[in-house]
Amino acid sequence: MSDEIDLNEKFPEMRPVGSPPSLWTINGVGLSIYGRRDYDEETGTYVKTHALCCVFVPVFALGAYRVADAQRGWYFLGREPLSGLAKAWNWMVISGVACLAVFIAWASYLNSPDVAAQRRLDEAEKLVENGETLQAAQTLRAVVTGESGKAGVARQRLEALVADSVRKADDEHGLAAAVELLEFADTAGLIDGPQLFEHGRTLDAKFAESNPRGALAALAAVERHAPDAEAFVDRRLELLERAVRAAPEDPALASELAVIYESRDRFADCETLLAPHSARLGTHEGARILGRILAGQDRLDESHALLVPYTEGRLKQLHEAEREYKAALEAAQSRIFQDLEQDRAPAAFYVEYQRATEQRQSELVQEYVVARMKEAPELVQALARLARESRVVPVALELGIVMLRRAQELSDPAARKSELERAEKTFLAVRGAAGESDEYRLHLGQVYYWLGRHDEGRRLFDALLEERQRSSDTLLAVSSILREVGDASQARELVEEAHRAATDVELRYQAALRRSILAIDIDDKIEWLRKSDPASPEVKATLDGALGGKALQEGRTADAIRHLSSAVEHYAAQTESAANLNNGALAAFDLYRATRNREDFDRGLTMIERALERQPGDSILLNNSATVLLEAALRDVIGTELDFDRLHADPDLDSLRHLHADAAARDEYGERLRAHAGIQRVQQFYDKLLLLAPKDAGHYAAAASLAVRLDDLDRVRSLARRVGEVQLDLADSVRERVAFYRGEKDAQIAQQLATHRKQFEQALAESRGTAPRTFAFAASYLVMYAVAEGYLGQSIDGDRLVSLAEEGHAAAPSVATYNVLATALGLRAIESLGREHSEFQATVERTRRSLSPLALAAIACSDEGPLGEAARKHPDIIRCLDLLAELGGKQPDRRTPQEWALFRTTRPEEADKVAAAVREREIDRLRRSIDLAVNPVGGSTVMECYWERLILGQEDEARTILEEAAAHGAPLATARD
Secondary structure, three states, rough: OOOOHHHHHHOOOOOOOOOOOOOOOEEEEEEEEEEEEEOOOOOOOOEEEEEEEEEOEEEEEEEEEEEEOOEEEEEEEEEOOOOOOHHHHHHHHHHHHHHHHHHHHHHHHHHOHHHHHHHHEEEEEEHHOOHHHHHHHHHHHHHOOOOOOOOOHHHHHHHHHHHHHHHHEEEEHHHHHHHHHHHHHHHOOOHHHHHHHHHHHHHHHHHHOOOHHHHHHHHOOOHOOOOOOHHHHHHHHHHHHHHHHHOOOOOOHHHHHHHHHHHHOOOHHHHHHHHHHHOOOOOOHHHHHHHHHHHHHHOHHHHHHHHHHHHHHHHHHHHHHHHHHHHHHHHHHHHHHHHHHHOOOOOHHHHHHOOHHHHHHHHHHHHHHHHHHHHHHHHHHHHHHHHHOOOOHHHHHHHHHHHHHHOOOOOOOHHHHHHHHHHHHHHHHHHHOOOOOHHHHHHHHHHHHOOOOOHHHHHHHHHHHOOOOOOOHHHHHHHHHHOOOOOHHHHHHHHHHHHHHOOOOOHHHHHHHHHHHOOHHHHHHHHOOOOOOOOOOHHHHHHHHHHHHHHHOOOOHHHHHHHHHHHHHHHOOOOOOHHHHHHHHHHHHHHHHHHHHHHHHHHHHHHHHHHHHHHOOHHHHHHHHHHHHHHHHHHHHOOOOOOHHHHHHOOOOHHHHHOOOOOHHHHHHHHHHHHHHHHOOOOOOHHHHHHHOEEHHHHHHHHHHHHHHHHHHHHHHHHHHHHHHHOOOOHHHHOOOHHHHOOOOOHHHEEEEEHHHHHHHHHHHHHHOOOHHHHHHHHHHHHHHHHHHHHOOOOOOHHHHHHHHHHHHOOOOOHHHHHHHHHHHHHHHHHHHHHHOHHHHHHHHHOOOOHHHHHHHHHHOOOOOOHHHHHOHHHHHHHHHHHHHHHHHHOOOOOHHHHHHHHHHOHHHHHHHHHHHHOOOOOHHHHHHHHHOOOOOHHHHHHHHHHHHHHOOOOOHHHHHHHHHHHHHHHHHHHHH
């Protein structure tokens, strides 16, 4: 380029520049120059356009520069005007951006919360005009829950829509639409509860007469907003009764009504209502209610037919709910932990987390997760469903019990095994309802006891205790189950351990109260009640009952009445529950024993029946009910022949022995017992008790006593088989019996004997010459109390006892008076023989507490030396033998091994008759085997079984029986001693 060229003249539109334009790009985005125009040959220069570029593509021209090529780049000579094309392109870009901005602004306006909300409001109006009210409500809800300024308007329109729907509802279709809206509004939570409830009441008032089912639906939609729950249920009850009358064939309506009846203990009404629908109840609640009622009546097959389809259907729903809950739980946990990891938790959490120790950090995370889990809507919903469906669990357990009881009645071993397996399967089907929760494991352990697999049940409990580090609350929970299954001694140990381990005072109080329930005697009960919460109404009532019971034992009638009346009043004032009803009933029965006011007894009977209706599967309630029902039935059977109020005594099965002396009269009373409905219920209760509390030895003894009295050989065979299969809890009974043998409770026993003796002396005086059977009863018991006092080492006037026994026998001869007179004669004889034979006296002193006078007389007669010779010639023994032979002639089928022991060295022919009767009568042999199993250290029981084995020629077994009893601490003797 020539130096003489004037660039300004050459390029008049060019303007000089002080520096080149900015040129830079990052990944093709930035500022660069493009193109080549207006080339000047003389100067060798040309114009390039400076532009904003994107991916190296120019998008907007910023200016133009005349440049000359340099070795690397360009020389910028000056700034030139943009070309027309560049200017046009820029205007196009600017116009496009402006249009886009306008478009975005307009779109933003159209989609603003307020405009969008208005569109929905308009849409809702059209839906209402078309009669699509539910869709309109759903549309309005979207506005109410949105972020526009129209939420208030939408809420008002929604309230008006619901109110208008309720107002216009005048037929079934309108009612259905209104109820649908109420349900939606309640779920949405957008209308106040009281307002919703009033709408439901309005529909109820409109349709109660013409469509009670529709009125019920309206109330159901607003139920949770009812201001008075009891009044609400009353109204539902009224509508349901009306609906059932209108549609008596509908099992669903009947089931709904039965649920309310059940909640109010109207079980008879439940049965009347549901019985016609029994074949169509399916999975309705009515099937559960009627099935449990029939199970309580021991109508096992009918109960089974109802509970099986109900339980199977509901278990399917339960397992679906469990799967749903598990999925919701996993999803909620995953989401919450993801929020934590992505810093979406509140800032305060992270601040505290950073400052915390490692252990506290773990706690913070756990607390956060737990709190969020409680709020997770899907989890709350799934948990609510699981809770609803879990109501089948106790029903499944009851069905399992029904299956177990049906199995126990089956004689075919294969059928029994099959039914037991079905029962176990039913129990295990509810495992998932609680997973591996403590509650479920406690239930399952109890089931194993019911199934006779005690070791498995105890292992389960031991594992639970170890896992929970033998915490006090777990110890108490396990002890409760053990008590229910009849293992009282183990239950007592665990409660005492819980009391020692408890650091919380309330837990110590609870343990002490539980321990009082497991008391060994009345003094033990009072001691533990005084360690319980003194402010608790339950403790106050129970302590009053215990103090009243002690006063009753000691003959302090006025104190007993005061305490027991207070206890009954306290229980009546408490919330009605099975436990309060049971305890109140026991206090009422004791009050009856103090007052002999039949109203107190009847009150107790009513309370215990109501308690059992509430908890038909509770072994404690069943035992109490069986005892009371047996007593009531015996009162009916015995009638006025014995005046128990005058005797201050309660009837028991042994009372019948005072009413007959021969087989014909005995069998007549047996028929009366068999025909009594109460006795049949008692047997049913015993059957259930043996299942629910298989380790309680007392239940087998009581059931066997009744079965023998009823001459029910099949039942006694079943009892003997079951006793042989079970591990009985004998620790308490053995300990108590041995303590008696050692004289550890002589003072307490002596006081009780003195109290009873005083009462019977009064009854004897009052009934002399006016009530011969009552007189004989009192005389017999006075003799036996004197014998018992002799066990304690007190002096005995044998002549007076024989005279009293003779007087009673003369007044009203019976099986009891025969035996009592024989006992009095035997006692006088051994006292006389002991004075003459020191070695025998030593045996008497050693075994006085364990062997009866007749057993000792039999031992004396069996002696091969001078003692035996003297005994066989003793006039009292001879007369005793005469009495027993005479009684044996009146009922030759009811002889005893003790009679054989007396006759075998004195009257061999009579002994052969006795032996033949013992061999012949299987039911008595089985009864003795049961007695020995439940009372292995009872002297009379042991000796009877010992002699029976000798009769049967089983000498080794006889010897083993004695050895095992002696090993437990029973002081026994035989002729060889």
